[in-house]
Amino acid sequence: MQKNKPGGGFLLEFVIITGMSGAGKSQAMKAMEDMGYYCMDNLPPTLLPKFAELCCKSKGTIDKVAVVVDIRGGIFFQDLFDSLEELEKMNVKYRILFLDAEDPVLVKRYKELRRPHPLNPHGRIIDGIEEERVLLENIKNRADYIIDTSKLTIGMLKEEISKIFVEGEEFRQLTISVVSFGFKHGILLDADLVFDVRFIPNPYYIPELRDLTGEDKAVKDYIFAWEQTNTFLEKLLDMLEFLIPYYIKEGKTQLIIGIGCTGGRHRSVAITNKIVDELKGKGHRAIASHRDYKLD
Template sequence: MTDTKLGKDGKRQLVIVTGLSGAGKSAALHAFEDIGFQAIDNLPLTMVSRLVSDAVTDTEEGSIAIGIDSRTMHFSPEDFVRTIKQLRTREDVYLHVLFMDASDEVLMKRFSETRRPHPLGEGQLLRAAIKQEREMMVVVRDHIDGILDTSARTGAETRRIIRRRFTGDNQPKLIVTFMSFGFSNGVPRDADLVLDVRFLRNPHYVEELRPFTGRDKKVSNYVRADEGFAPFLNKVEDLFDFLLPRYKDEGKSYLTIAFGCTGGRHRSVATAEALAARATGDNMAVNLYHRELIGDEKR
C-alpha cells in the first residue's frame, strides 16, 4: 500500500474527480480507495472546504479523493469553479482536478446497458440529457488538471492508470504517457499532443509483417529502417526537452503524447515504444499505452 499521508512539506494530496455521468467517476473513486485515499462521493460543494480544513489538521488521515458532478446536491458549474479557485489558494494541499470523459455513443450504450436514468434525463431523451450535461461542464473543463477518457478503456485499465498517476510520494511528479492509436478509430480525446507518423513506411503492406505489431522486433526494425524515422525521433526529443520543463513549472501533473498511424498497430506502436525507452528525467515517470492493442504497459 502506498503511503498517502502528509508529504515532506506538510501538504495533503487532494483529488477532485468530476466529469460526465457514466464516464467512470465511481470506478475512479474505487481505484483511489484501493491506493489508500479517503474517497467521498457526491459531497455538497458547501462542505468541501470544511472537509479539507478538517482533514489537513489530522496527520493520521490519508490523501483525499472527492467526487463532484451534476448529481451532487445544489451543483452548479459556477459554484464548482469558485470552490476550485478557493482550494487553489491553499498552501496545505496539492490539488488535482481530474475530469472523467467518454464519447456520447459510449455514454448512451452504458446507460442503456445498466438501465439507470441519466441525472438530467427527466422529461427528455438520453442523447439530449448527455448533450445538456456536456454543455454544462464546458466551464468546468477550463479549470481541470487532466482528463481521463474511458471510451476505449475497460474498468481495469482505468484503475491501472489511476494507480500509476497517483501512487508514490506526495511530491508533484510529471507522469508522461506515450500512447499509440489508429486514426481509423478517431483521435484520443485525452491526448495533450498528437503526432501523425503515417509518413513512415507501413508494415501492413508487407504480408509477413501484417499479423504482428510494433512491439515485435521484426516490425520495429522495419519501421526504424525508414530513413525518416531517426530524424523524426531526434526532432521530437528536442521538442520534449523544450516543453517538459515548462509543463513542470506550470504544475502539470501528467502529459499524454499520442502517436497515430492508420490502424494503430504498427508504426505508432513502434514509435511510442522507441520514445518511451529514450525518455528520462528527474522527478518524471514514463508509461506506455497502446489503445488499439490489449493491455497497458509501464516501463
C-alpha cells in the same frame, strides 16, 4: 502534494474529485482509497466545510481525505463555489482533480452500462452530456489537475493518480495518445495528427515476418534497420517537442497521434510503441494503442 494546515492544526490533505459523469470518478475514488485516503462519495458541496471541520476534530486520525462532488448533488452543486470560499477561510488548501472524457466515449460507457444520464434520465444521453459540460465549465477551469480518461484503462488511471498524489511527480495536463492503424481499414477519425509510414519497406512481404506483428522483436529489428525509419522518428519527435508546449498553452488535455501503414499490423505498431517509449523517456504522459493489428 503539499499538505495543508487547517486552523493552524495538524496537517491535512484535502482532495476534491469531480468531473463528467462516466469519466471514472468512482474508479479514481477507489484508487485514492487504496492509497490511504479517507473517501466520501457524492457529498453535497454545501457540506464540504462541515466535513473538513470534522476531519480537523479527528486530531490526526483522518489526515488524508478525498471527496467526490458532482452534478448528482442536483441543486446543491450550485453551492460548490461558496463552499470552496469557506474552505479557504478555514485555511484548508484543497486540490481539485477533474476527470474528463470525449463525448463518444461517455456515450459508449453509458450504453454499455445501460444507464441514463442523471441530467436527462428520459432523453438522449448526448443532451445530458452537453448540459453537464456547461455546468462544469467553471469548476474545470479551477481544477489543479485534469485527467482525460478516454484512452485510459483502470490500471492506467490508477497509475496517473499515484504519480500525482503519492510519487509527487510534476503533473502534465496533456495526455498524448499514439494510435497505430491500417489505412485499408479506414483512417483514424479522431486523430489530431496523422502520419503515413508506408514509405518504410513492408515486413508483410518477408515470409517469416508476415504472421508476426510490430510487437515482435524480429519485426522491430527489420523496421528499424532502415535509415529512413530512424530519420523519420528523429524528425517526428523533434516536431512534437516543438508542438507540445503550444498545445498545453492552448489548454488542450489530449493529443491523439495516428500512425498508419497498410494493414496496421507491422510498421505502424512498431513505430507507435517506439514513439511512446521516447516520449515517456522525456517525461511526457504518453499511451500506445493499436486499432487494427489483430484484424489481418
